[in-house]
Amino acid sequence: MEPFVHLKGVAAPLPIDNVDTDAIIPSRETQSVSRSGYGEKLFANWRYLPGTREINADFVLNREPFAQAQLLVGGRNFGCGSSREAAVWALSQFGIRCVIAPSFGTIFRNNCIRNGLLPVTLPIEVIEPLLSDLQACVGQAIVEIDLQACTVTGPDGAVHRFEIGALDREMLLSGADEIAITLQKRGLIEAFRNMDRTQRPWVYQDSQIWAEDARETGT
Amino acid sequence: MAQAQPATLIEKLWRAHEVADLGDDTSLLHIDRLFLHERSGGRMLQGVAAAGRTAFDPAMIFGTLDHIIDTDPGRTDQTKFPGGPEFIQQFRSGTAAAGIRTFDLGDPNQGIVHVIAPELGIAQPGMTLVCGDSHTCTVGGIGALAWGIGITQGEHVISTQCLAVKRPKMMRVRFDGALGACVTAKDMILHLIRLHGARGGQGCAIEFCGSAVAALSCEARMTLCNMAVEFGAWTGIVAPDEKTIDFMRGRPFGPEAGHWANAETWWRTLHSDQGARFDIDIAIDASAIAPQVTWGTSSEQSIGIDEAVPSPDDVADPVARGSAEKALGYTGVTPGRPLTGLPIEAAFIGSCTNSRIEDLRGAAALLRGRHVAEGVKAICVPGSSTVKRMAEAEGLDRIFADAGFEWREAGCSLCFYAGGDSFGSARRVISSTNRNFENRQGVGVRSHLASPLTVAASAVAGEISDPRDLVTR
Numbered sequence: 001m002e003p004f005v006h007l008k009g010v011a012a013p014l015p016i017d018n019v020d021t022d023a024i025i026p027s028r029e030t031q032s033v034s035r036s037g038y039g040e041k042l043f044a045n046w047r048y049l050p051g052t053r054e055i056n057a058d059f060v061l062n063r064e065p066f067a068q069a070q071l072l073v074g075g076r077n078f079g080c081g082s083s084r085e086a087a088v089w090a091l092s093q094f095g096i097r098c099v100i101a102p103s104f105g106t107i108f109r110n111n112c113i114r115n116g117l118l119p120v121t122l123p124i125e126v127i128e129p130l131l132s133d134l135q136a137c138v139g140q141a142i143v144e145i146d147l148q149a150c151t152v153t154g155p156d157g158a159v160h161r162f163e164i165g166a167l168d169r170e171m172l173l174s175g176a177d178e179i180a181i182t183l184q185k186r187g188l189i190e191a192f193r194n195m196d197r198t199q200r201p202w203v204y205q206d207s208q209i210w211a212e213d214a215r216e217t218g219t
Numbered sequence: 220m221a222q223a224q225p226a227t228l229i230e231k232l233w234r235a236h237e238v239a240d241l242g243d244d245t246s247l248l249h250i251d252r253l254f255l256h257e258r259s260g261g262r263m264l265q266g267v268a269a270a271g272r273t274a275f276d277p278a279m280i281f282g283t284l285d286h287i288i289d290t291d292p293g294r295t296d297q298t299k300f301p302g303g304p305e306f307i308q309q310f311r312s313g314t315a316a317a318g319i320r321t322f323d324l325g326d327p328n329q330g331i332v333h334v335i336a337p338e339l340g341i342a343q344p345g346m347t348l349v350c351g352d353s354h355t356c357t358v359g360g361i362g363a364l365a366w367g368i369g370i371t372q373g374e375h376v377i378s379t380q381c382l383a384v385k386r387p388k389m390m391r392v393r394f395d396g397a398l399g400a401c402v403t404a405k406d407m408i409l410h411l412i413r414l415h416g417a418r419g420g421q422g423c424a425i426e427f428c429g430s431a432v433a434a435l436s437c438e439a440r441m442t443l444c445n446m447a448v449e450f451g452a453w454t455g456i457v458a459p460d461e462k463t464i465d466f467m468r469g470r471p472f473g474p475e476a477g478h479w480a481n482a483e484t485w486w487r488t489l490h491s492d493q494g495a496r497f498d499i500d501i502a503i504d505a506s507a508i509a510p511q512v513t514w515g516t517s518s519e520q521s522i523g524i525d526e527a528v529p530s531p532d533d534v535a536d537p538v539a540r541g542s543a544e545k546a547l548g549y550t551g552v553t554p555g556r557p558l559t560g561l562p563i564e565a566a567f568i569g570s571c572t573n574s575r576i577e578d579l580r581g582a583a584a585l586l587r588g589r590h591v592a593e594g595v596k597a598i599c600v601p602g603s604s605t606v607k608r609m610a611e612a613e614g615l616d617r618i619f620a621d622a623g624f625e626w627r628e629a630g631c632s633l634c635f636y637a638g639g640d641s642f643g644s645a646r647r648v649i650s651s652t653n654r655n656f657e658n659r660q661g662v663g664v665r666s667h668l669a670s671p672l673t674v675a676a677s678a679v680a681g682e683i684s685d686p687r688d689l690v691t692r
Contacts, residue, residue, distance in 0.1 A: 015537075015538050015541055016538070016541065016542050016545060017517075017538055017539055017542040018417050018418075018516075018517045018519075018542065020517075020654075020656045022635070022654070022656045022657070022658065022659050023656065023657060023658075026658060027635045027636060027637040027638070028636060028637050028638030028662075030637075031300065031301045031302035031637070031638055032302050032305065033261060033262055033265075033302070033305055033306055033309050035262070045657060045658045045662075050662055050663055051662045051663075075538045075542065076418055076538070076539075077417055077418040077421070077451060080417060080418070080449075080451065081353065081654060081656060082352075082353050082635075082654075083259075083351055083352055083353040083367040083368060083369050084259075084369075085259075085369035085370040085371060088369075103418055103421055103451075105451070106421070106422070106451075106452075106453050107353055107367050107368065107369060107448075110368070110369060110372060111369035111370075111371065111372075114369070114371040114372065115371065124536075124538070127538075128537065128538065131538070165243050165244070165245070165385065166242070166243040167241060167242070167243045167245050167383070178371075178375060178383065179270070179272070179374060179375050179378050179379065182247065182375065182378075182379045182381060182383065183272075183378065183379060185238070185239060185247065185381075186379075188238055188239050188247075189238055189247075189249070189275075189379060189380065189381055192238040192249055193249065193380075196235075196249065199235075199485075200235075200345075200482075200485065201478055201481070202343075202473075202474035202475065202478035202479075202481070202482045203251050203343075203346065204278075205278075205474070205475055205478070206278065
């Protein structure tokens with residue numbers, strides 16, 4: 001995973017609450033098992049005229065300077081809905097590496113962290129003026145993020161501190177593979193399972209038994 | 220030893236699964252069951268193999284086909300969804316290579332993952348269960364700690380049978396009082412989300428309780444927990460009780476006979492202690508809930524069927540007001556007017572929210588001897604092959620068919636539009652599903668979420684209708 005340390009770039013305003021992952025990447029746009037090719041599909045329902053690939057000139061990511069956006073500023077509950085990780089792939093592959101919002105859908109946020117995309121949570125009182133500045137293209141809509149200092153510098157030069165969990169921050173800064181880290185704890189996992197098997201043996205039932213049961217009951 | 224602090228049900232389950240405290244309010248939790256489906260399961264398995272890893276404990280992983288497969292009778296691997304065969308093939312070869320038990324097309328146990336997990340006893344009270352689908356919280360209805368994950372976290376579970384999870388805030392939602400006629404668990408959860416917003420449960424694990432929840436069947440509790448994610452919650456759960464234990468009896472993948480007594484003993488301890496602390500408490504008078512219908516593009520944009528659509532002019536916050544205006548622009552409903560009488564062109568009964576046998580029985584009771592209005596495309600999709608067989612044994616399929624409903628094979632079907640199956644030219648749909656997002660059920664399709672009863676009544680009338688009118692008539 002590509003580490004995330006620092007980012008300075010154009011931020012696009014999307015002043016809508018509850019932007020769901022169906023909006024970020026519609027289901028009909030994910031018809032291949034591939035993990036690439038999602039950039040052009042990002043926000044397909046809004047970016048293109050309905051049912052076409054004709055550009056909707058009104059949509060923010062089709063206007064300059066926002067077509068070059070590396071950051072997105074959204075409303076409350078950004079990324080709610082489906083667990084589809086392609087929502088994060090679409091943002092990343094378009095070129096967006098940071099989303100700033102008052103709150104996020106939990107699964108989307110978890111997916112972001114594991115794909116090197118930084119979710120920044122700021123209070124709505126900070127987000128609303130930021131959205132206004134971006135819509136007015138103050139300072140060419142440039143926003144800067146420093147994940148080591150946990151700061152966002154707005155287009156007006158104002159610096160806002162944000163909070164992020166230490167483990168999430170570390171994973172982003174290092175680009176670490178979480179699975180490799182957990183596999184180092186294999187001994188702990190095995191010890192837990194050995195203890196748990198004595199407490200809850202039915203959880204560890206052999207699936208061969210089930211296979212026979214299922215045949216007998218005909219279910 | 221010091222007296223143990225009173226604990227919530229979720230805290231007890233957390234401790235019972237904690238492999239390691241990772242600091243930062245995060246624990247490495249053991250995952251008792253992972254369920255895969257053909258939309259994302261094949262990609263998870265491919266990712267694990269590509270990293271040179273293998274499944275940690277394939278006996279704890281199960282698979283089914285539900286998201287992509289067709290639901291038309293006589294279905295094959297050649298799906299209406301354009302990329303279907305590729306997904307199905309990848310999933311089949313991945314699960315076969317990893318030795319994962321899979322309920323394929325034609326298997327009598329096939330069905331929507333969240334319907335079959337409890338139906339087969341693969342999900343059990345007190346278990347942790349995850350799946351690459353946001354509605355995995357459905358299984359909280361039988362007292363499992365279950366939540367949805369993405370593909371990378373799925374690869375983590377396959378590789379380690381564990382997941383690092385941030386400790387949620389504890390929320391208790393208490394519904395007390397008796398539900399009125401034609402008011403269901405679906406109306407309870409829509410009402411809750413409407414009152415507290417689509418992010419009202421953000422960061423929380425919710426325990427649903429109270430006399431109205433105790434009175435619900437396990438199936439209805441699954442409907443309640445299903446939409447915890449639409450409330451922004453990490454998950455929802457109902458403590459197991461006698462009904463849950465009865466529900467678990469005889470399930471083919473449940474505890475084998477020699478373990479049943481111990482399992483049952485443990486399940487009976489799974490409840491919040493007297494004096495357990497919740498971060499947030501919400502109390503709702505269940506007797507005051509009317510059948511709910513959504514008017515917008517978020518589950519929070521819902522009203523009682525006898526109320527008027529609210530006006531965005533009454534919303535002070537500019538982003539919230541803009542969002543409401545955008546929703547109204549999409550759904551084309553008029554503020555200040557009720558939704559009843561609004562013509563619909565399609566009606567859908569199905570999905571992990573409302574496709575279990577009780578849902579079908581309820582809708583069939585209203586449809587018996589009636590017919591859907593002319594021009595309404597009406598579809599019923601049972602949640603599992605087992606539900607379908609049960610319904611057919613009871614003659615429900617005839618009632619649906621005689622009423623003009625298509626009777627389908629089990630799967631997720633038109634809960635979402637993926638580029639294949641569609642409602643045809645229909646633009647306004649009343650649906651027993653969980654998401655009314657823009658374009659969710661088709662490009663330009665406006666979805667109104669409601670209970671199966673309200674869907675059935677509306678299908679008959681050809682317009683959004685109060686099911687209570689059908690009962691008293």
